[in-house]
Amino acid sequence: AAGHETILVERTGRTAVITLNRPEALNALNLRLMEEAVAAAEGFDRDPGVGCIVLTGSDRAFAAGADIKEMQGLDYMDAYLGDWFGAWDRFAALRTPTLAAVAGHALGGGCELAMMCDVLIAADSARFGQPEIKLGVIPGIGGSQRLTRAVGKAKAMDLCLTGRTMDAAEAERAGLVSRIVPAADLREQALAAAAEIAAMSAPAAMMAKEAVNRAFETTLAEGVRFERRIFHAVFATADQKEGMAAFTEKRRPSFVHR
Numbered sequence: 521a522a523g524h525e526t527i528l529v530e531r532t533g534r535t536a537v538i539t540l541n542r543p544e545a546l547n548a549l550n551l552r553l554m555e556e557a558v559a560a561a562e563g564f565d566r567d568p569g570v571g572c573i574v575l576t577g578s579d580r581a582f583a584a585g586a587d588i589k590e591m592q593g594l595d596y597m598d599a600y601l602g603d604w605f606g607a608w609d610r611f612a613a614l615r616t617p618t619l620a621a622v623a624g625h626a627l628g629g630g631c632e633l634a635m636m637c638d639v640l641i642a643a644d645s646a647r648f649g650q651p652e653i654k655l656g657v658i659p660g661i662g663g664s665q666r667l668t669r670a671v672g673k674a675k676a677m678d679l680c681l682t683g684r685t686m687d688a689a690e691a692e693r694a695g696l697v698s699r700i701v702p703a704a705d706l707r708e709q710a711l712a713a714a715a716e717i718a719a720m721s722a723p724a725a726m727m728a729k730e731a732v733n734r735a736f737e738t739t740l741a742e743g744v745r746f747e748r749r750i751f752h753a754v755f756a757t758a759d760q761k762e763g764m765a766a767f768t769e770k771r772r773p774s775f776v777h778r
């Protein structure tokens with residue numbers, strides 16, 4: 521849409537695509553980009569015609585981190601009173617399924633942003649890391665928490681303390697990445713996966729996302745109880761009737777996303 525300086529947005533069917541677009545800085549995440557990307561994502565989240573939001577970058581970089589030049593002169597009060605990076609929490613809180621399509625560098629804030637997405641498809645060219653330690657700082661958009669939950673303490677400590685990067689194969693082995701595809705096929709495969717998700721019942725997809733995310737917040741017993749309540753609730757949807765009728769009648773379901 522007009523007015524975007526740092527992102528490109530497009531719609532194809534029920535899929536929305538947000539492309540990070542600061543090639544001069546390897547898509548470093550400055551405040552403008554955060555505001556534009558989060559606002560665009562929230563707009564798509566509110567649109568019942570959107571069933572999956574894809575976040576992607578360029579062949580060279582998903583994002584090479586928060587914008588170091590913008591942060592360089594910050595003092596504590598600037599960071600605290602400005603709630604520096606707080607808006608990204610709103611991206612993590614989207615209800616619509618999100619899919620990160622990552623090629624090239626996903627470092628620092630770029631890795632953290634990819635980890636906020638529900639499904640992470642990596643090109644074989646992708647590299648992930650939390651190199652903040654080399655700048656004398658630490659991850660600031662959830663990296664120490666989401667990376668540890670995704671790959672465990674051993675690798676999270678290794679990455680956060682040495683600042684080294686993982687290639688796509690190591691990231692997949694470690695559980696950070698959903699799938700790896702050849703770099704040349706990334707966009708096509710990511711859009712195909714997004715279209716598959718977007719064709720599912722939207723309330724069922726939102727509920728599945730909510731239930732999986734609950735696993736990171738609570739105990740097993742409480743998580744299972746939470747899932748059971750939502751499971752009971754799906755029988756109030758038209759899509760449950762349609763999905764099960766289609767199975768019985770041996771046809772493809774036609775979901776109304778309600």
Ligand code: CO8
Pocket residue numbers: 544545546548549584585586587588589591599604605625627628629630651652655657658659660661
């Ligand atoms: N911020 C600003 N500019 C960047 C960044 C960045 N993170 N990354 C790259 N750029 C710029 C470069 O400065 C360069 O610009 P110019 O041509 O004007 O000098 C341009 O992008 C191209 O980069 P390179 O020439 O360096 O490209 P290379 O292919 O040689 O290297 C790398 C690519 C290895 C990715 C390299 O650019 C690099 O190491 N980038 C920085 C990676 C990094 O440290 N990221 C972590 C940033 S900190 C963070 O994300 C979270 C901090 C949370 C703190 C919370 C504070 C409140």
